[in-house]
Amino acid sequence: MEVSCAFPTALSSPDHIALAERLGYDRAWVYDTPQQSPDVWMTLALAAERTERIGIGPGVLVPSLRHPMVNASATATLAALAPGRVTVAFGTGFTGRRAMGYRAVPWSFMDAYLRAYRGLLRGEVVEWEGSRMRMLHPDGHAPARPVDVPVLVGALGPKGNKVATELGDGLFATLQVPEFTSDYAHSAYLAWGTVLDEDERPDSxxxxxxxxxxxxxxxxxxxxxxxxxxxxxxxxxxxxxxxxxxxxxxxxxxxxxxxxxxxxxxxxxxxxxxxxxxxxxDVTLSGTRDEIRAKLGDLHAGGVTEIVFQPCGPAPESELERFLDAARG
Structure with a gap:
């Protein structure tokens, strides 16, 4: 199982992603939450310049926040800055929309959006909002099309599963592990928590x-x-x-x-x-080192191929180190 990390996008995120690379994390994700965060694509571009190996990507993009051409162009830019290292994930907007008072986007919208977005990256002419368009970037403005990056879809129910199966390359889940997780070759699961000392109380x-x-x-x-x-x-x-x-x-x-x-x-x-x-x-990936390793074993048995850990608190460096040690021994 890959061990990755995630960050609620902050001005410090590029440096934290560089640290995660030095520690040995496989991939780093940052959130698309403009109501509380700096721009996700700017942050990833800075991270690309400060790293060489670690996979990077937005997890998850909320489609209603940007025109599909904007996300396609940004994806192509990041793929040029970090070739072979980019994965993109999309979701319906648990925080990226609900924190601004909106409901999640319908799966019908996600379906149409992903078809347009992926078509643009392939270099095709697509239709969006009644107009036909194509990526017109000349040499030096973006990689030549097609731009091939894996796309994960944040799905929990049957509608999302259908979209992920038809239009995605894998699953990006959080809050719960869907029953269809093992159907995907790439299933990332985002979790929070902390490694507790052997005698540490949960209210410390x-x-x-x-x-x-x-x-x-x-x-x-x-x-x-x-x-x-x-x-x-x-x-x-x-x-x-x-x-x-x-x-x-x-x-x-x-x-x-x-x-x-x-x-x-x-x-x-x-x-x-x-x-x-x-x-x-019960509700987070928290526990002693051995307890966390047991929880990770259960997640892997349920089909999770990539655990995504978000550190919290005033010492993210220590949290990253402690979790990686627990996960890999």
Whole structure:
């Protein structure tokens, strides 16, 4: 199983990707979350210039944020800067849309978008929004078409699985491992967590800072996909809802997604302090070194071919080192 890493795109991400290469990670992904991050393509271009071996790519692009020509041109640019190292992943927008108050894009839109995007990279004339277009980049402006890069699709249900099967080269999953994961030769799984010391409690300061942001996704996901009742069923859920529902309904998404994948926001901290930390091992890739290796074995048995670990907290360098040591021994 490949061991990769991911970063919520930040100004420091190019340097962290260079560090991941030195440590021995196979690939580094960065998020397409413009409401809280610098531009994903600029960040990847800087990372390409600072690295030589590690695979790089956006994970995941949200198609509604850019015209397919823009993403196709950016993909071609990155492929020229890092030949043979680029993989691209697309998703419907858990954070990249919901944090701005939108719902996820429909799979029918994803289907049409990927057909246009991949057609452009092949050098074909495609139709988008009623117009016919083709990549017209002359020599020196982009690699000659076709530009061949693997494309993964973030799918959890049957509609996404259909699109990924027809238009993708693999799967990019998070929050849960779909039952069809083993159907793909390349199945990346994005996870958060931290390596705990043998006698470390799940409510330690280190666990909160390094494991907490990933743990909070269990609350964010429960609310987005199951509503308030799903959150109330979780330890600390009532306290989390008390903070979130204090915001006007039209701005509630701002309270939910503030600090997403980076730090605990006010609602997350209320839930953590109310005992929510008790689920840290259950909802994240957290545990002792041996516990994490066992969890990785289970993921691999379920069809995951690439584990993607996102470090959190004030010491990402240490988190990257500790996780890689646990994963590879």
């Amino acid at each position: 300061e280190h666990a909160r800072l390094a494991g907490g942001p990933g743990w909070a996704l269990s609350l964010h996901g429960a609310y987005e996909f199951g509503g308030p009742d799903a959150v109330r069923a979780l330890p600390g859920g009532d306290e989390w809802l008390d903070v979130v529902t204090a915001s006007p309904e039209t701005e509630r998404h701002l309270s939910i997604h503030s600090g997403h994948c980076v730090e605990l926001n006010a609602a997350d901290r209320a839930a953590w302090d109310a005992g929510g930390h008790s689920t840290l091992r």
